[in-house]
Amino acid sequence: MSSDDVQEVTPELVEPPELSTRLDQAVAKAVGMAETWPERFQPRVPADGDDYRQAKRERTALRKELSAITDGRKAMFAPWKDAIKRGEARFADVLARGREMDAAYKDGIDEYERGLAQSRMESLAGYYADLAPMLVPLVPLEAIDARWGAEDGWHKVGASEVRMREQLEGHVQEIADNEALIKSMHYDQDDEEALRRRYLATLDFRGACVEVQAERERRERLRELDRQRAQARADEEQAPEAAQADGAAACGHEVEADGQLPIAERQAPQAGAQAPTAASGVIVFRVEVPRAKAREFVAAMRRIGGVHGRPWRGEDDE
Numbered sequence: 001m002s003s004d005d006v007q008e009v010t011p012e013l014v015e016p017p018e019l020s021t022r023l024d025q026a027v028a029k030a031v032g033m034a035e036t037w038p039e040r041f042q043p044r045v046p047a048d049g050d051d052y053r054q055a056k057r058e059r060t061a062l063r064k065e066l067s068a069i070t071d072g073r074k075a076m077f078a079p080w081k082d083a084i085k086r087g088e089a090r091f092a093d094v095l096a097r098g099r100e101m102d103a104a105y106k107d108g109i110d111e112y113e114r115g116l117a118q119s120r121m122e123s124l125a126g127y128y129a130d131l132a133p134m135l136v137p138l139v140p141l142e143a144i145d146a147r148w149g150a151e152d153g154w155h156k157v158g159a160s161e162v163r164m165r166e167q168l169e170g171h172v173q174e175i176a177d178n179e180a181l182i183k184s185m186h187y188d189q190d191d192e193e194a195l196r197r198r199y200l201a202t203l204d205f206r207g208a209c210v211e212v213q214a215e216r217e218r219r220e221r222l223r224e225l226d227r228q229r230a231q232a233r234a235d236e237e238q239a240p241e242a243a244q245a246d247g248a249a250a251c252g253h254e255v256e257a258d259g260q261l262p263i264a265e266r267q268a269p270q271a272g273a274q275a276p277t278a279a280s281g282v283i284v285f286r287v288e289v290p291r292a293k294a295r296e297f298v299a300a301m302r303r304i305g306g307v308h309g310r311p312w313r314g315e316d317d318e
Contacts, residue, residue, distance in 0.1 A: 026076055030069045037062070117155050120164065121145070124154075127165055132172045138200050144171055147203040178205045191216060236292050 041062050046052035125141045145154060152167045153159055182195050191212060198208035289297040301307050 022076060026072055030072075033065055033069070113157055116157070117159075120154070120159065120161050123161060124164055124168060128168060128172075131169065135172065135175065139175060139203070143203060144168065147171075175200075175203070181205075187212075 041058050044051075044055065046055050121141070128141050128144075129136055148167070148171055149155060152164070154164055154167075178199060179196060182192060182199065185192070185195075187195065194215070195208055195212040198211060199205055202208060287297070301309065
């Protein structure tokens with residue numbers, strides 16, 4: 001069937017004469033009845049017992065008239081309601097068949113459009129293989145399609161295959177330009193290869209640069225942390241030797257290269273030297289100091305006037 005064979009259907013309201021006449025008569029009767037209500041019925045708060053009973057009678061009469069109008073309306077429309085239900089059911093059946101055909105049309109058209117798009121992409125893949133055979137294994141056509149296909153309109157029904165090839169050539173040239181730009185950045189070999197791999201995987205040059213630069217900064221921070229830790233360990237290892245030298249200097253002794261007092265001074269006391277005693281007003285302490293804190297301990301003792309001493313190396317050193 002061609003479009004010229006489509007039939008225009010315009011719904012037309014048809015009023016059966018019998019229904020229209022009966023309806024007009026029933027409505028006219030109800031309206032006439034309602035026009036008498038203001039004279040016959042006056043809703044109010046009863047004044048006394050007699051007026052209360054009169055108000056009850058009036059309300060009963062009004063409700064009887066309302067019931068009569070309601071029953072008449074139901075009796076008049078009941079047959080037509082059944083007919084309307086049957087008509088709605090038939091209309092629903094007809095529309096369901098039409099919508100089923102419409103869905104079949106859509107499935108067929110969609111399948112054709114998918115086949116057309118697939119055929120164009122297969123042709124473009126062959127052109128891409130001839131255009132840049134070394135790039136194809138690194139950047140498949142699917143990746144280029146995911147990056148630029150929607151923007152270029154490759155999957156639209158009216159897409160031009162010639163235009164698609166021109167766009168593909170532009171994307172291949174852009175990839176080559178960005179690879180050349182990566183080489184000109186003078187990164188070390190590892191960073192250059194990482195940036196190139198990231199770019200070819202995403203085809204997002206700016207995003208790849210940001211990610212690789214962030215990784216470089218993370219590595220540099222780790223190297224700096226390692227340098228600081230190594231320096232701290234070296235300082236801790238040198239602290240005891242420096243403390244020994246400072247302690248000896250505080251007592252007025254010379255220090256040998258290995259941090260020990262001169263042999264003569266270690267083996268025997270100086271002539272005329274007297275061991276300190278309580279009578280002389282001097283108290284002798286033996287203090288245990290962590291090797292890492294030796295320098296701090298010596299510096300603290302120096303700040304106290306009259307305090308002298310040297311590193312202690314065992315019982316035979318007393």
